[in-house]
Amino acid sequence: MRYAVEMLNIVKRYPETGVVANNNASLALPEGKILALAGENGAGKTTLMKVLCGLELPDEGEIVINGEAVKIGSPLVANKLGIGMVHQHLMLIDQFSVSENVTLGQEVVSLFKLNHRQREEEVTALIERHNFPLKANAKVGDLTLGQKQQVEILKMLYRNVDLLILDEPTALLAEQEVEALFTTLRELVARGVSIILITHKLREIKAISDYLTIMRGGEVVGNYKTSEISEEEISKKMVGRPLGLALEKSPYKGTREEVLRLEGITLTQKGGKRPLLNDVSFSAHRGEVLGFAGVGGNGLGELEEILSGFAQPTQGEILYKGETITRHTTRQLRRGGLAYVPAERLAKGSASQASVAHNLIVTEVDQFTRGGLLQGGKIATYTNGVLDNYSIKGRSAEAVGSLSGGNIQKLILAREIEHLRDYILFSEPTWGLDVESSRFVYNKILDLRGEGAAVLLISSNLDEILALSDRVAVFYRGEIVLLIEGEELKEATKETLGAYMLGLKGRGTDGA
Known part of the structure; x- marks a missing residue:
């Protein structure tokens, strides 16, 4: 041979x-x-x-x-x-x-x-x-x-x-x-x-x-x-052992109050032939996972930018608990109710040259300072506890860039969910992760749902969209072309969602 x-x-x-x-x-x-x-x-x-x-x-x-x-x-x-x-x-x-x-x-x-x-x-x-x-x-x-x-x-x-x-x-x-x-x-x-x-x-x-x-x-x-x-x-x-998804998705027993609402969100690009986002409207509630599916280049990246405060819409309004936050910056959104796990782990989710400890405390640095100085002992205790709880293979002083993709993702996840927020945005949370790391992330997402957070899940992995979501919105050419829940969602297949994602069904087609 x-x-x-x-x-x-x-x-x-x-x-x-x-x-x-x-x-x-x-x-x-x-x-x-x-x-x-x-x-x-x-x-x-x-x-x-x-x-x-x-x-x-x-x-x-x-x-x-x-x-x-x-x-x-x-x-x-x-x-x-x-x-x-x-x-x-x-x-x-x-x-x-x-x-x-x-x-x-x-x-x-x-x-x-x-x-x-x-x-x-x-x-x-x-x-x-x-x-x-x-x-x-x-x-x-x-x-x-x-x-x-x-x-x-x-x-x-x-x-x-x-x-x-x-x-x-x-x-x-x-x-x-x-x-x-x-x-x-x-x-x-x-x-x-x-x-x-x-x-x-x-x-x-x-x-x-x-x-x-x-x-x-x-x-x-x-x-x-x-x-x-x-x-x-x-x-x-x-x-070293058999794996299975085996997710427990218990019904949320609390009040399903509306946490976030988008009304008529449109994003245009100067000189662009069509809007990047066109009249997008939806609401997110406590105790639910709202999944967003779509092929790259059809608006999900722009939706992530707007929800995280990195971009502002050309038209439309975003409401958090009934109050407008349309023009808020990322810092303002975080000080409100947002937690954010981005798709770009190194570019947006972490500082690769900084230590594991500094990456973990960056969003809550006030809790680890006294008289304007960082409290090294408190930071070390907190960091070591997080590394143990989330099974992160890394050391407190180690640069984040030297960790594997799965460990970087778990570190970002730990930072964002250690302090429960009203709503959390996940973008491609298991991109490139192995089965074990993916299952860890899935269980954390369902834990957040059970604790009453509104979870917004942007993903092109249709297996996780179907397994985790209570409602699913499918994007094509910057618009929501399908919004399903309940029995309709239970009966949906990857092939069905994929047809809408690729424009084979939806607005302006026989399947609309």
Whole structure:
């Protein structure tokens, strides 16, 4: 059997933190096959792939590409070897066209000038060859998240990669977009491309991969043919025990008073063809989870900005307990009743260079000062208690940026819910989290609901929307095209919601 890649006994240490991210990790991928790389957050999957892409240098071990041992000292070397990676956080420039993004750094130059026509023709040919629903001259900022992901894949194909690595590629896709992605991956494999797929999702592992490597605690616990291992066995090997969602959603027994109301919220962009949000109205009540579903680029990002005070609407009114807060800043909203867990954990949710302790107290710093000075002992006691209660793997003085994604999310969650607020906004709360961390977040959300908070849940993960929500609002092109609850919600499927998210049903269609 000929292998596209073999990674043999890879060791990667970070002496400054004492972390061994990879400990004698080995895997092998046969040519023209799909390998799923699975494991909890912090298991070492992404680090191992960064070693393969030249973003990290291994301390020990060997990499073999197409039967030859190689040294991959940089991403440029990896690219020359035909290795490319689509990262979890897409690396595109919204202001550029599809062709400009695809060819960035690989531009065709004629007489010291960029040959724009040739660039666009080459990208158009690539798009047509792979049957992507894209136009080379389309602005990337106008695309859906699924289409942006296709642009990232095109970038790799333009560079003639033979080995394509995708990190959590379905994290924010609608159900129909996941199927479209899988169709693309199968077509690439048929053309001879080998693929490594980093994923937490058991059903996806079974649906798309030929081989499976499972990691735990920086080590590979097994390499398998996917057809020869069950989902339950995969779960046990990932975390050492079987996993199940098993959420208890008890009825809220308190008064369902209205906490928040939006009336006719519209957000327009200067020179924009259509509003980013158009006449959005809804209310949120104590003891409920109000879920918001939608594909990227259809208004949920703008809704998050407005609800969190980072943007203000062009028209409409926001009421908190009957009083207008439409023009309030984030600070004013927080001093009122808002808690906020953003989708962008590093950009908005934390200060990556600051310590765990400082990130935990930043919203309640007055409680930890006396005479204008921070009380170190009180901060340490509080921080250590939170780390224990939320099972956060980290130290008080450690920089947040050195933690895994799951631990950063639990830290932000702890900070925001330690002091109960009237309403809490979650945006993509389990993006990139493993099953265990996701279940932890879900139970905390339901605890908040049971304590009488109004929970606003923005998510593209339809499993969690359906499992957690008491009501669901679906967005398409900046409008609510579906609002369901009760029996209608109980009978709803991911396929039904996905059809509204993609505009196949809703206003102006037969399904309206």
